């Protein structure tokens with residue numbers, strides 16, 4: 001058992017491993033495969049297999065920087081999806097940085113933390 005763990009650790013050395021995108025793909029895989037198994041749809045079966053291959057490709061990949069960038073883009077999009085009820089996003093007109101504000105109706109003066117540009121934002125509820 002210990003020897004098996006050591007050989008797995010040696011195999012995974014320098015490889016990317018698991019992250020949030022992996023778990024999201026795993027959940028998507030399970031959600032996709034349930035109707036695929038019930039209705040015996042071959043296209044869903046192939047989409048699920050492609051998803052599985054991509055998941056394992058990411059786990060065993062040695063290009064860690066690229067996998068981290070993918071995970072960063074995913075977590076950024078996911079956080080925008082999950083907090084759309086509580087926050088709004090605006091772009092700074094000067095430096096085009098994406099800024100996050102609490103969702104309140106009205107017009108507010110703001111200062112960009114990146115370039116210190118003063119501008120107004122208008123939030124609609």
Ligand SMILES: [Zn+2]
Pocket residue numbers: 092093094095096097112113114115116117
């Ligand atoms: Zn700015």
